[in-house]
Amino acid sequence: MKSAIFDLANPDSLEQAVSALSQSLSMGKVLAGGQSLGPMMNMRLAQPELLVNATVLKALRHTEETAQAVILGAAITHAEIEDGRVPDPTGGLMQKVASGIAYRAVRNRGTLGGSLAHADPAADWINLMPLLNATMRVVGPTGTRDIEAAQWMIGTFTSALDDNEILIDVSIPKLSRQACRSYYKINRKPGEFSEATAGFLVDPLRDICRAVIGATDGPPLSLENEDAKALITELRSGRIGVLADHALLRAGIEKDTHSYQLHAVAMQRAVAMLDSEKGKMI
Numbered sequence: 581m582k583s584a585i586f587d588l589a590n591p592d593s594l595e596q597a598v599s600a601l602s603q604s605l606s607m608g609k610v611l612a613g614g615q616s617l618g619p620m621m622n623m624r625l626a627q628p629e630l631l632v633n634a635t636v637l638k639a640l641r642h643t644e645e646t647a648q649a650v651i652l653g654a655a656i657t658h659a660e661i662e663d664g665r666v667p668d669p670t671g672g673l674m675q676k677v678a679s680g681i682a683y684r685a686v687r688n689r690g691t692l693g694g695s696l697a698h699a700d701p702a703a704d705w706i707n708l709m710p711l712l713n714a715t716m717r718v719v720g721p722t723g724t725r726d727i728e729a730a731q732w733m734i735g736t737f738t739s740a741l742d743d744n745e746i747l748i749d750v751s752i753p754k755l756s757r758q759a760c761r762s763y764y765k766i767n768r769k770p771g772e773f774s775e776a777t778a779g780f781l782v783d784p785l786r787d788i789c790r791a792v793i794g795a796t797d798g799p800p801l802s803l804e805n806e807d808a809k810a811l812i813t814e815l816r817s818g819r820i821g822v823l824a825d826h827a828l829l830r831a832g833i834e835k836d837t838h839s840y841q842l843h844a845v846a847m848q849r850a851v852a853m854l855d856s857e858k859g860k861m862i
């Protein structure tokens with residue numbers, strides 16, 4: 581099928597983009613690489629009257645490195661992250677995660693911001709950004725606001741973005757040299773969406789211990805500090821005990837299901853990775 585007819589706006593500024601979206605009365609959509617929106621429009625699951633091209637906006641292509649963080653524009657592609665063409669605040673973890681997204685043709689066009697706005701629980705950035713405690717900066721008719729990654733995903737395919745808001749960029753704190761981090765996803769074939777995701781971050785210099793369980797039916801579950809430490813200790817013993825059991829239940833994954841087994845394995849492998857050389861910062 582082909583998409584319904586739509587108008588395309590190539591705004592010169594964020595103000596123009598927001599204004600175009602606002603005037604379209606919820607019938608407008610931001611277009612990034614079109615990797616999700618394109619198929620949805622072709623199947624007529626989405627029929628926007630107006631597409632506002634985000635890839636022409638300089639603010640969304642901007643990258644910046646400060647002492648504390650790396651800021652990546654929303655229209656930075658997975659391929660740019662994979663190739664190291666933008667700074668990586670995680671010492672290579674983001675590069676590795678990017679390389680596991682879909683296949684190269686999709687990565688060439690798919691964007692960090694498009695993926696986050698799409699809010700597919702089985703996607704990668706939606707699960708990694710809470711682990712890294714990233715902050716999303718969005719702009720709408722009343723100005724800009726910051727949204728923490730933990731509050732970003734509200735439900736399946738639903739983010740905290742309003743209809744007439746645009747994700748500008750993502751600020752990702754730099755990990756310290758002592759940090760260990762891991763991210764493990766289970767999928768049937770390389771490049772497919774995840775069936776079970778788990779990630780851990782231990783950063784003693786920044787006093788952070790965090791766990792994320794993703795690819796659930798909704799937002800990822802984050803565990804902080806003592807809860808995360810206890811879970812890691814239990815998983816290091818090689819068994820799925822009460823803490824892992826409880827975490828999976830909180831993540832909405834029912835016991836004795838296929839999904840439970842996959843998530844349990846993802847958590848165990850992510851902890852093993854955390855303790856291996858692969859999990860250490862270079």
Ligand SMILES: Cc1cc2nc3c(=O)[nH]c(=O)nc-3n(C[C@H](O)[C@H](O)[C@H](O)COP(=O)(O)OP(=O)(O)OC[C@H]3O[C@@H](n4cnc5c(N)ncnc54)[C@H](O)[C@@H]3O)c2cc1C
Pocket residue numbers: 609610611612613614615616617618634640654655658680681682683686687689690691692693694695697698702703704705741745746747748771772773774
């Ligand atoms: C075959 C295939 C396999 C895939 N496998 C994976 C995978 O393994 N892991 C993974 O993480 N992803 C995967 N994806 C998703 C893909 O990587 C893209 O990230 C995702 O489709 C978003 O694409 P996009 O950036 O082109 O955004 P678009 O498709 O252009 O937009 C997606 C949605 O986000 C909105 N949007 C886009 N940018 C903004 C913005 N700046 N502000 C506000 N709203 C915005 C759009 O309006 C739309 O609703 C796969 C996709 C395909 C087609």
